[in-house]
Amino acid sequence: MTTLKRPVLLKIGGRALESGGEDALATDLASIGVPVVIVHGGGAEVSAWCERMAIPPRFLDGLRVTDAATLEVAVAVLAGLANKRLVARLRAAGLDAVGLSALDGGTVEAVPHPLAAALGAVGAVLAVHPALLETLLEQGRIPVIASICDSEGALLNLNADDLAAALAGALHARALVLLSDAPGLILGGSVVAQLDSVSLEGALAHPDVQGGMRPKLNAARTALEAGVPRVHIAAWSGPGTLRTLIGGEGAGTTILASAEALVGRRSQT
Numbered sequence: 001m002t003t004l005k006r007p008v009l010l011k012i013g014g015r016a017l018e019s020g021g022e023d024a025l026a027t028d029l030a031s032i033g034v035p036v037v038i039v040h041g042g043g044a045e046v047s048a049w050c051e052r053m054a055i056p057p058r059f060l061d062g063l064r065v066t067d068a069a070t071l072e073v074a075v076a077v078l079a080g081l082a083n084k085r086l087v088a089r090l091r092a093a094g095l096d097a098v099g100l101s102a103l104d105g106g107t108v109e110a111v112p113h114p115l116a117a118a119l120g121a122v123g124a125v126l127a128v129h130p131a132l133l134e135t136l137l138e139q140g141r142i143p144v145i146a147s148i149c150d151s152e153g154a155l156l157n158l159n160a161d162d163l164a165a166a167l168a169g170a171l172h173a174r175a176l177v178l179l180s181d182a183p184g185l186i187l188g189g190s191v192v193a194q195l196d197s198v199s200l201e202g203a204l205a206h207p208d209v210q211g212g213m214r215p216k217l218n219a220a221r222t223a224l225e226a227g228v229p230r231v232h233i234a235a236w237s238g239p240g241t242l243r244t245l246i247g248g249e250g251a252g253t254t255i256l257a258s259a260e261a262l263v264g265r266r267s268q269t
Helices: 022-031 043-052 070-094 131-138 160-172 197-204 215-225 242-245
Strands: 008-012 034-042 097-101 108-112 123-130 142-146 149-150 154-157 175-180 194-196 230-235 255-256
Touching: 008 160, 008 242, 022 242, 034 070, 034 097, 034 123, 034 160, 043 070, 043 097, 070 097, 070 142, 097 154, 097 230, 108 149, 123 160, 131 215, 149 230, 160 175, 175 215, 175 242, 194 197, 197 215, 197 255, 215 230, 230 242
Parallel strands: 008 034, 008 175, 034 142, 097 142, 175 230, 194 255
Antiparallel strands: 108 123, 149 154, 230 255
């Protein structure tokens, strides 16, 4: 992207904006002064709808096992209800949000996940083609992206953290922010305020890192390796959350690229 400031890539977990938090998010988005791309989850809502339909939710290393029935629910909820509800609320707050899924416009080229035999209809990002997103950003719009992709015409569920990391790299984002109900990386009972890409490898091997935190740390590593200078993992804590995180003053965990990785990039941030 040559004509725009580097964007912030914001991933919002399914519980991060419950209880009417979209209005506060809209205020934060308007205040940070840089373009934003939003990737949203919705795993809790997918699980709730699965349970209503007597489909037991199953997970493997923090990733949803997606059989044919679960895939139909995930597509309907993520690319439908969750996406359009968020877009509607952002637009009502005066932001020009545009709802998409990862497959629209060929934005994400995906393949079946390496663990597809166990995970089912789950995808992995092969490549990102950001032209559509760049066009929307140039128009002053906010892309709001559901984590549904395709491979050879077949729909696939895609982990939203993985999608956010891939998009952050392709868009040369100034930061990747992973907002959910997790307050950050917790090791030994305490939130780790900051670590670098080298320490990240040790954290991934720590026995405290389980469930949904593992995909978040893997996403952070992917983003840092793609040139994103920093990744924030935090919980939504109301108005000002995003603004303070981007300003380097928020709670949660900040993961920084190593000093060597930042050489030659400071002029782009």
